[in-house]
Amino acid sequence: MKYNNISLQNVIELLLLSAMVSKQNKNSTGAVASNKKARFEYEIVDKIEAGISLNGSEVKSLRAGNADLNGSYARIINGECYLYSSKIDQYFEASYNNHDPQRQRKLLLHKAEIRKLYTKLDQRGYTLVPLKIYFNSRGIAKVQLALASGKKKYDKRNTIKERDNRRDTERQMRNFGR
Numbered sequence: 001m002k003y004n005n006i007s008l009q010n011v012i013e014l015l016l017l018s019a020m021v022s023k024q025n026k027n028s029t030g031a032v033a034s035n036k037k038a039r040f041e042y043e044i045v046d047k048i049e050a051g052i053s054l055n056g057s058e059v060k061s062l063r064a065g066n067a068d069l070n071g072s073y074a075r076i077i078n079g080e081c082y083l084y085s086s087k088i089d090q091y092f093e094a095s096y097n098n099h100d101p102q103r104q105r106k107l108l109l110h111k112a113e114i115r116k117l118y119t120k121l122d123q124r125g126y127t128l129v130p131l132k133i134y135f136n137s138r139g140i141a142k143v144q145l146a147l148a149s150g151k152k153k154y155d156k157r158n159t160i161k162e163r164d165n166r167r168d169t170e171r172q173m174r175n176f177g178r
Contacts, residue, residue: 032141033067033086034132040159042129042148048117051108052083052133052143057094062141064091067133074107074128074145076118081107083130083143107143120147 038044054062061067066089074083083105090098109117120126131144151159 031132031134032062032065033069035069035072035130037070038129038131038146038148040156041151042127042146043151043155044131044146044148045126046147047131048109048113048145048147050081050143050145052141053106053108054088054141055099057091057097057099058088059141060094061088061091062133063135066091069130069133072130074130076114076121076128079111079114081109081114081117081128083107086130086133107145117147125149 068087072084072086074081076082085102086105087101088099089101117128121128126147126149129146129148131146133141133143136142
């Protein structure tokens with residue numbers, strides 16, 4: 001074989017390097033912030049991916065994982081979509097060039113998508129709720145929006161019951177073989 005020159009040490013170094021590269025790629029596409037309460041409060045009908053217009057210090061803060069979507073929502077005003085009440089903490093190293101943490105941020109959607117969303121929001125009484133902010137594979141910040149309708153109190157109770165039943169069955173399945 002031609003691989004006789006490669007030592008065991010070189011093989012181990014190559015494996016460690018490839019593991020580090022794959023770990024970095026996985027981290028770059030993960031969610032920076034998610035709105036877990038939205039799935040409990042609303043029934044999700046449709047999901048839309050939108051770009052988000054950010055300042056430089058906001059991007060750095062997002063990469064550091066300093067964002068919160070609890071209580072945030074999106075609105076369409078004058079043919080443009082905006083994200084309200086989302087909090088992206090100030091980036092410490094930005095000094096005087098920092099941003100307002102709770103400013104409204106423009107969401108980047110095509111006109112046809114905005115028109116389609118606007119008709120659904122207007123006619124059927126849906127709400128636009130952000131589910132998560134993440135970086136795609138190209139490193140661009142994206143927001144996953146959900147077209148959602150609010151749940152009634154009894155729907156929330158059913159969700160809690162289903163979640164508890166699922167947990168109990170999983171727990172029983174784990175302990176079955178013991």
